[in-house]
Amino acid sequence: MLVEVCANSLQSALNAEKAGADRIELCSELAVGGITPSYGLLKAVSEKISIPVRVLIRPRSGDFTYSDDEFEIMKSDIKLCSEMGIEGIAIGMLHANFDFDEIRFRELEEMNHGLKTTFHRAFDWVPDPFLGLEWLERMGVDAILTSGQQKTAQEGIDLLSELQKKALLCTIMPGSGINVSNAHLFKEKGFKAIHLSGVKMHQKLDKDPKVPMNAPKMLSDDSIPISNFERLQEVVRSVK
Numbered sequence: 001m002l003v004e005v006c007a008n009s010l011q012s013a014l015n016a017e018k019a020g021a022d023r024i025e026l027c028s029e030l031a032v033g034g035i036t037p038s039y040g041l042l043k044a045v046s047e048k049i050s051i052p053v054r055v056l057i058r059p060r061s062g063d064f065t066y067s068d069d070e071f072e073i074m075k076s077d078i079k080l081c082s083e084m085g086i087e088g089i090a091i092g093m094l095h096a097n098f099d100f101d102e103i104r105f106r107e108l109e110e111m112n113h114g115l116k117t118t119f120h121r122a123f124d125w126v127p128d129p130f131l132g133l134e135w136l137e138r139m140g141v142d143a144i145l146t147s148g149q150q151k152t153a154q155e156g157i158d159l160l161s162e163l164q165k166k167a168l169l170c171t172i173m174p175g176s177g178i179n180v181s182n183a184h185l186f187k188e189k190g191f192k193a194i195h196l197s198g199v200k201m202h203q204k205l206d207k208d209p210k211v212p213m214n215a216p217k218m219l220s221d222d223s224i225p226i227s228n229f230e231r232l233q234e235v236v237r238s239v240k
Helices: 010-019 039-048 068-083 102-110 121-125 129-138 157-166 183-188 229-239
Strands: 002-007 023-026 053-056 088-091 116-119 143-146 171-174 193-196
Touching (some): 010 039, 023 039, 039 053, 068 088, 068 102, 121 129, 121 143, 129 143, 143 157, 157 171
Parallel strands (some): 023 053
């Protein structure tokens, strides 16, 4: 069974390789489901990690419906991955009604220069996962990362099993909530790959900071924080 580790840092990637993982999905910011890693992190991992790496192509947190500018950023990141010799990418684009963004997906597949492709957990939002599987296989996707459209892969194991039975060309890769206590369930069900982060929080500070830097109110699946023109204009006018 292939074990893919979602690594959010160079140290995470090094630990994954040392632990015997077969592949890394490299990203940043696990707390929001991952976003595209920086050039510096990508370069460090490509230089120091010998196992295959797939890079998450996601320009921001939140939904998977992207503006034209965001799509251009995604294309630039894919081009960089190709130039750096990365094995593959993890992508996913949807319309606001959760249907596949077929036109953009085809465009990315046409310009990815042979990179292998995982369709990530945006798959867990599509209305019909079986039709989705058929379409992604026609598009040449190598793997589908999914929790079976449930909060965790263990909760979604029935749908995952049905998808696996129907998959002809791509690997159904269960992910979300996989750990040492339940990983064996997926092996017993005959899955060929699993995906996990395996993280353990590491205390770095000697004491609590004076003020929090996290902003839970900005975490949302159906909306994203965007600097507002009118608000900014009012502040600028008030101080200029």
